[in-house]
Amino acid sequence: xxxxxxxxxxxxxxxxxSPKLGIWLFLASEVMLFGSLFSAYVLLRxxxxxxxxxxxxxxxxxxxxxxxxxxxxxxxxxxAWAGAASGRLSRYRLFMGLTLLGGALFLVxxxxxxxxxxxxxxxxxxxxxxxxxxxMTGLHAIHVIAxxxxxxxxxxxxxxxxxxxxxxxxxxxxxAGIYWHFVDVVWIFLFPVxxxx
Amino acid sequence: MFLRHLFSTDHKVIGLLYGxxxxxxxxxxxxxxxxxxxxxxxxxxxxxxxxEMYNGLGALHGTIMVFLGVVPLAVGAFGNxxxxxxxxxxxxxxxxxxxxxxxxxxxxxxxxxxxFFAPGxxxxxxxxxxxxxxxxxxxxxTFWLLGMLCLIFSSLLGALNFITTIVQLRAPGLTWFRLPFxxxxxxxxxxxxxxxxPALQAAAVLQGMDRLAGTSFFLPSGLVVSxxxxxxxxxxxxxxxxxxxxxxxHPEVYVLVLPAMGIIAEVITxxxxxxxxxxxxxxxxxxxLGFLSFIVWAHHMFLTGMGxxxxxxxxxxxxxxxxxxxxxxxxxxxxxxxxSIRFNTPMLFALAFMPMFGLGGLTGLPLGLAATDIPLHxxxxxxxxxxxxxxxxxxxxxxxxxYHWFPKITGRHMNETLGKIHFAGSLVxxxxxxxxxxxxxxxxxNRRLWDGGAAYQFAEPVLFMNTMMSHAAFLLxxxxxFFVVNLFMSITRGRAATTNPWEATTMEWATPTPPLAHxxxxxxxxxxxxxxxxxxxxxxxxxxxxxVADHMATESRSHGA
Numbered sequence: 096x097x098x099x100x101x102x103x104x105x106x107x108x109x110x111x112x113s114p115k116l117g118i119w120l121f122l123a124s125e126v127m128l129f130g131s132l133f134s135a136y137v138l139l140r141x142x143x144x145x146x147x148x149x150x151x152x153x154x155x156x157x158x159x160x161x162x163x164x165x166x167x168x169x170x171x172x173x174x175a176w177a178g179a180a181s182g183r184l185s186r187y188r189l190f191m192g193l194t195l196l197g198g199a200l201f202l203v204x205x206x207x208x209x210x211x212x213x214x215x216x217x218x219x220x221x222x223x224x225x226x227x228x229x230x231m232t233g234l235h236a237i238h239v240i241a242x243x244x245x246x247x248x249x250x251x252x253x254x255x256x257x258x259x260x261x262x263x264x265x266x267x268x269x270x271a272g273i274y275w276h277f278v279d280v281v282w283i284f285l286f287p288v289x290x291x292x
Numbered sequence: 293m294f295l296r297h298l299f300s301t302d303h304k305v306i307g308l309l310y311g312x313x314x315x316x317x318x319x320x321x322x323x324x325x326x327x328x329x330x331x332x333x334x335x336x337x338x339x340x341x342x343x344e345m346y347n348g349l350g351a352l353h354g355t356i357m358v359f360l361g362v363v364p365l366a367v368g369a370f371g372n373x374x375x376x377x378x379x380x381x382x383x384x385x386x387x388x389x390x391x392x393x394x395x396x397x398x399x400x401x402x403x404x405x406x407x408f409f410a411p412g413x414x415x416x417x418x419x420x421x422x423x424x425x426x427x428x429x430x431x432x433x434t435f436w437l438l439g440m441l442c443l444i445f446s447s448l449l450g451a452l453n454f455i456t457t458i459v460q461l462r463a464p465g466l467t468w469f470r471l472p473f474x475x476x477x478x479x480x481x482x483x484x485x486x487x488x489x490p491a492l493q494a495a496a497v498l499q500g501m502d503r504l505a506g507t508s509f510f511l512p513s514g515l516v517v518s519x520x521x522x523x524x525x526x527x528x529x530x531x532x533x534x535x536x537x538x539x540x541x542h543p544e545v546y547v548l549v550l551p552a553m554g555i556i557a558e559v560i561t562x563x564x565x566x567x568x569x570x571x572x573x574x575x576x577x578x579x580x581l582g583f584l585s586f587i588v589w590a591h592h593m594f595l596t597g598m599g600x601x602x603x604x605x606x607x608x609x610x611x612x613x614x615x616x617x618x619x620x621x622x623x624x625x626x627x628x629x630x631x632s633i634r635f636n637t638p639m640l641f642a643l644a645f646m647p648m649f650g651l652g653g654l655t656g657l658p659l660g661l662a663a664t665d666i667p668l669h670x671x672x673x674x675x676x677x678x679x680x681x682x683x684x685x686x687x688x689x690x691x692x693x694x695y696h697w698f699p700k701i702t703g704r705h706m707n708e709t710l711g712k713i714h715f716a717g718s719l720v721x722x723x724x725x726x727x728x729x730x731x732x733x734x735x736x737x738n739r740r741l742w743d744g745g746a747a748y749q750f751a752e753p754v755l756f757m758n759t760m761m762s763h764a765a766f767l768l769x770x771x772x773x774f775f776v777v778n779l780f781m782s783i784t785r786g787r788a789a790t791t792n793p794w795e796a797t798t799m800e801w802a803t804p805t806p807p808l809a810h811x812x813x814x815x816x817x818x819x820x821x822x823x824x825x826x827x828x829x830x831x832x833x834x835x836x837x838x839x840v841a842d843h844m845a846t847e848s849r850s851h852g853a
Contacts (some may be wrong), residue, residue, distance in 0.1 A: 099383060101460045113385040113460045120452035124486045131494035131539070135509065135532055143527050220506035222525045230501055 103262045118270045122277050125238075129281055132231050136288065139223050147224050150290060152217070154208060158290045161204045162282065168197025169279045172246075172272045179265045184257065187268075191250045194275070198243040205236055228289050235285060238278045245271045301387035302809060306394050307373030308701070313394075314365035317401060318687075319772075321356035324349045326769055332744035333762035343742045347416035348432065350740065352404065354419025355436065358548065359443050360401050362682060365690055366551035367447075367485070368397065371454060371478045374697065377800035378472045380463025380819065380839070382811040385456040393449035400442030407435035418740070420541070423510035423533050427502045428517055434503055437496045444493045447485045454482035463799065463839075466819035469575070470838065472798045473568060473823070476575050477554030480582040481547050488543035488586065495536035502528075509533075531596055538589035546585045548682055550578065552649075552689035553620055556642045559692045560624060562796045563639040564631025565834050567824040570623040577616035584613040594662040595669050603662045610660035617653055621646060637711030641692035644719050645685060652680030655730060670740070673733020676726045684722045691715075691775070698779075699793045703805045704786030710778040717771030724764035728757040795835050798823050802839045820845075 100106075101113045109116075140146055171193040178186030212218075212225070219229040249271055256264040297305050328349050331341045341349075376384055384390045408414045412430020415421065426433050458479050462471070471479075498509040506524065510533045513526030561568050568574065590598065590606040625646055633639065655677040658664035668674065691714075698706050735754040737745040744758045745751030792801040799819065803812050817839040825836040836845050 099385060099387075099461070101385075106460055109459055111460065113456050116459060117386060117389075117452050117456045120455055120486060121448070124448050124452070124490050127487050128490035128493055131491045131536055132498075135494065135498060135536070138529060138532050138535070139509070139527070142529055218506070219501060220508070220525060223508065223527050226501060226505075226507035226509060226525075229505075230497060230507070234497065 098263075103260075103266055112266065114266060114270050115273075118273050122274070125277060125281075129231075129234075129284070132227075132234070133284070133288065136227050136231070139227065143223060147222060149224065149292060152224070153228065153290050154211070155290050157204055157208050158286055161201050162286050164197050164200050164204065165279050165282050168194045168201070169276050171197060172275045176265070176268045176272050179257075179268045182261070188250060191246060191268075195243060195246050195250065198239055198246070201239060202236060205232065231285060231289065235278070235281055238281065242271070242275050242278050245274070299391065301383075301391050303372050303376050303384045303387065303390060304701075304807060304809075304812075306390050307369050307371075309394055310364050310368030310372055310397070311370075313398060313401065314361050314369055317356050317360040318362070318365065320405070321353050321361050322769065322772075324353040324356070326765060328353065329762035329765040331742070333759045335743040335746055344413055344416055346742045347418075347740070348408070348414030351415045351418050351421075351436070352407070355404060355415075357682075358419065358544070359440070360397075360404060362548055362686055362690070363447070363544075364397055366555075366686065367454075367478065367481060367547070368394070368450060370474075370551060370555065370690070370693055370697075371450075371481075373701070374800055375454060375475055375478050376457060376461065377700075377803060377807060377812055378475050378798050379458060379461060379466055380799045380802075380813065380817040381457060381461035382813070382816075384453050385460055386453050389449050390453055393446045393453065396442050396446035396449065400439045400446060403435055403439035403442060407432040407439070410435050420537055421499065421533075422537075423499065423502065423530050424512075424515060424517075426499060426533075427510055428522075434500065437500045437503070440496050441493060444489045444496070447489055451482040451485040451489075454478055455486070458482075462819075463816065464818045466799075466838075469572065470819050470822050472554075473557035473571065473574060474551075474554035474798075476578055477550040477557075480578045481550045483582060484543040484547050484550075484585060488540045488547075491536045492540035495533055495540075498536075499533065531593070531598070534593050534596065535589070538592045539586075541592065542589040543585045545678075545681075546581055548686050549617075549649075550581070552645070552686040553624075555689045555693040555696075556624060556645050558796075558798065559638045559642040559696050560627055561824045561826065562696070562794045563634040563636065563642070564628055565634075565826045566627060566631045567822070567826055568623070569627035569629075570619075571822070571824070574620050574623050577619040580616040581613065581620075584609060584616070588613055591660050591665070594665045600662075607661055611657075614653065614657065614660075621650060621653070636695075637706070637708055637715060638692040638696035640712065640715045641688045641695065644715070645688045645692065648680055648684035648688065648719075648722075652677060652682075652685050655680060667736070668733060670738055671733035672729040672737050672739050675739045676729030676733060679726045679729070683726065684719065688718075691718075694779070696794070697800070698782065698786075699789035700800060700803070700805055700807070702783050702786070703789055704782055704784075705789050705793065706782040706786060707778050710774045714771055714774040714778065717774070718768060721764045721768035721771060725761050725768065728754075728761050732757060792837075795833070797825055797835050797837045799838050802837060 099113070103112060105112055171190045175187050175190035175194055178190055217225055219226045249268055253267070256267070298309070300306065327341065328346065331338065331346055372384070372390065376382070410430065410432040413432055415429060415432040415436035417426035417429050417433060421433065421436060458475060501507040502509050502511065508524040508526050508528040510530050511522065511524050511526060511528040512530065515522045515524070515526070557568055557574070588606060588609045590602060591610045594603055655673070659668060659674060659677060695706050695711055698704070732745070732754045735751065737751045737754060741747070745755055789805065791803070791805045799817055802817050804814060808814065819838045820841055821836065821838055823838055827834045828836055831845065
């Protein structure tokens with residue numbers, strides 16, 4: 096397959112490469128997905144006669160830790176891209192590895208939180224707050240896993256493109272990064288809404 | 293050879309895969325409704341059509357027709373095949389994502405069909421899957437949710453691909469206001485798919501949690517089912533589902549309509565030998581339609597008691613959204629004035645589209661106002677209304693498109709005589725089916741009755757129509773045989789076509805026939821003019837294609853003089 100125009104070069108009159116436009120459109124759709132769930136949260140909470148004390152039910156310290164982990168992994172993602180853009184393979188590998196580690200740590204903390212809830216008999220069926228908590232963080236965790244799959248591909252078999260088509264490879268890392276930042280941003284909304292408010 | 297096509301990343305092959313798959317699903321959806329109509333004409337005569345079975349047929353008829361038939365044909369097939377050609381592009385921006393989109397669609401289709409064999413039978417909560425019924429329905433409903441998630445993901449991949457392709461891969465010189473109207477229609481449609489569908493995705497996840505994890509997103513407290521109190525946490529909201537569903541559902545209506553309008557605009561301009569009347573106004577109307585379609589959804593919910601203030605808002609937006617629709621339809625009708633009309637098969641379908649679609653639109657007005665919607669809600673009137681929009685509306689447009697672009701795809705014409713029989717028969721049969729629905733609905737007959745209303749005394753004066761409507765439906769099926777035979781026979785035996793048999797101006801006709809497997813065009817085209825330069829004064833031919841340079845057009849002028 097011949098490469099289509101504007102895969103790596105910017106189209107002058109639109110100022111965009113196609114993959115970058117594509118990922119932003121994808122994220123627009125994702126905004127509507129999570130937006131719908133946040134709307135469901137608002138509608139259910141405003142209609143509920145009683146609502147549990149969120150910060151007493153969930154662990155704010157663990158969530159704060161997870162926030163720090165996820166934001167740090169966004170920083171390492173940018174550094175990985177910078178490493179790729181400047182052609183330093185070892186730096187790219189280091190920071191992409193750290194990004195993957197961040198994602199894994201986030202999931203481990205999430206796992207601890209979930210199993211703690213289950214061991215206290217708190218399930219999605221317990222009440223609507225917990226139902227929303229498990230659904231929204233669960234869907235977010237699926238997004239984290241999807242991002243990790245992409246990142247693992249880019250550090251593993253996908254890295255063969257490093258020498259073959261370096262510019263395109265760097266762009267791929269950038270696109271994966273944009274997605275990763277989005278996953279981060281969703282968490283930054285989830286954290287106050289589910290843990291603090 | 294065949295397998296290679298199933299995994300090709302060429303937009304034309306994917307478009308044809310979409311085309312044949314969606315035509316198959318249209319046939320399946322139609323077969324389901326034929327069984328339903330048999331039941332309505334002769335209630336109780338066929339033992340295996342039990343009420344649960346009837347509900348399943350109804351739910352899957354709606355789901356299959358909308359999500360597996362019409363939209364994939366209008367967007368997946370026509371959009372995929374034609375958009376890159378009309379903008380002079382070698383392919384879609386993301387060919388592999390395009391292929392993935394098809395396979396998610398196919399998977400969604402298989403899951404939907406498999407739901408018939410699920411324990412407890414097919415999903416039976418209607419195509420809208422309203423809870424709390426849907427929360428307690430047998431496992432077929434879970435199949436429905438899973439199938440829907442696949443279809444939504446498929447349309448997301450398709451939509452972002454369409455938008456990127458139209459923004460990034462337009463040929464040099466093809467500025468925004470030189471785009472064919474069909475491309476504009478697909479562009480706005482893609483935004484609707486991209487931004488509206490996720491609401492149903494979220495809703496499907498929530499309903500899945502209700503069904504599988506025992507949550508009560510859509511279950512209020514103290515719910516009693518079959519005399520027993522349901523043991524759930526409660527405090528859920530059935531309205532939440534309706535809001536999320538119709539936030540998708542209404543833009544979805546325009547997903548069904550806009551590509552049809554795009555096809556009609558192309559077919560009409562070609563066959564009247566005149567530019568499109570009010571091109572810019574029509575494009576602006578598309579934008580207004582697209583935007584407003586996101587803020588009319590609650591007109592499906594007037595009966596939920598959501599309050600007069602909210603009703604007033606949605607009534608107002610609903611009345612306003614009729615304006616751009618009327619602008620587009622009027623512009624298409626006005627375009628006919630003074631044209632020299634060719635009455636070939638695609639044009640006949642296009643000409644019938646306009647009054648039929650108009651009837652569908654006008655019968656929608658009483659449904660958009662709460663006072664008149666309350667007696668009409670959930671009656672056969674609603675069914676008649678939206679079938680006028682989708683069947684002799686959108687599906688006629690799709691037929692017009694198939695007859696119109698068939699020569700480009702295969703290099704052969706479809707048979708005109710068979711086409712005209714197909715057209716005339718379909719037009720008569722469809723009106724015999726759908727017009728009585730309006731009358732039955734006005735008489736108050738509910739749309740979901742297994743016996744067609746026989747149990748209700750007030751339905752008696754209009755009950756005799758059921759048999760006639762059903763026979764018309766069987767007749768409609770019979771006339772589709774002419775189409776199927778014509779379609780397959782013409783692929784090999786049709787009259788040979790030139791590269792531009794209709795003498796059309798848009799760029800898909802600048803390709804060889806069929807377009808080249810890689811890159812479509814022999815050399816990358818360039819656009820020099822607006823899309824519909826028909827009958828330009830002083831030119832020798834009555835059409836000047838978009839890709840023909842000015843000096844070439846002038847040469848032909850001097851040659852002609």
